[in-house]
Amino acid sequence: MKIAVSGKGGVGKTTLVLLLARYFRDRGTGVILVDADPDGNLAAGLGLDPASVVPISAMKELIAERTGARPGTSGGFFKLNPRVDDLPDTVAIKKDGIRLLVMGTVRRGGGGCICPESALAKALLLHLVLERDDVVIMDMEAGIEHLGRGTARAVDMMIVVVEPGRRSVETANRVRALAADIGLTKIAVVGNKVRDEGDEKFLREAMPGFVFLGFIPFSEAVIQADIGDGGFSLADSPVTAAADEIAKRLIEIDPGTQT
Secondary structure (H helix, E strand, O other): OEEEEEOOOOOOHHHHHHHHHHHHHHOOOOEEEEEEOOOOOHHHHOOOOHHHOOOHHHOHHHHHHHHOOOOOOOOOOOOOOOOOOOHHHHOOEEEOOEEEEEOOOOOOOOOOOOOHHHHHHHHHHHHHHHHOOOEEEEEEOOOOOOOOHHHHHHOOEEEEEEOOOHHHHHHHHHHHHHHHHOOOOOEEEEEEEEOOHHHHHHHHHHOOOOOEEEEEEOOHHHHHHHHOOOOOOOOOOHHHHHHHHHHHHHHHOOOOOOO
């Protein structure tokens, strides 16, 4: 299963990504996380020191070796399809049975940027989505710039995380429009920070036509973890239980059927 997760900053994308990753890992499935949000903090959520993590976009020697051109250049000759099949095993950071690839800032990889960094990033994402047997979960920025058309068409599901609020709903509509532009039509929604039935009703009524995978309750534990070192353990909590149901729904749903 290949999953992309998007949404407005602060809605809880990273929390959902980590909970889904741990669900699949605990069931014996290989899991690769891709932090494709320049402001993402998956490393911290896994209990890693973000300062110790080198994004792929900053690996100048690797980019030059694989593409034949130095990062930061454009318009010259370089490989558009560099070798990337070994990177999930050699470059990924491993923590608690989960592998993490941090993309870093890549200039509009899905929007036509012609640069070595973009070529490597797009090739790597395409490899992860098309050729890996692992569950791949991508934490995207709201603009989904890293996704190219070939990658988007192969994604099993784009999950847009929303919280009760108009701005979050507006972002979800924008993400859906951007995704449609590159051929990604398998989209569903997860409501996060839901305090009561009123919040759930608001989201359902404000987002007609969206498929809802489930709702995650508001949690002080998650907020406190974010204030601390970023890592959190929510075993047997309402948040974990809700995420487990969302994961089961993902497994059961026909991605091509929006009902």
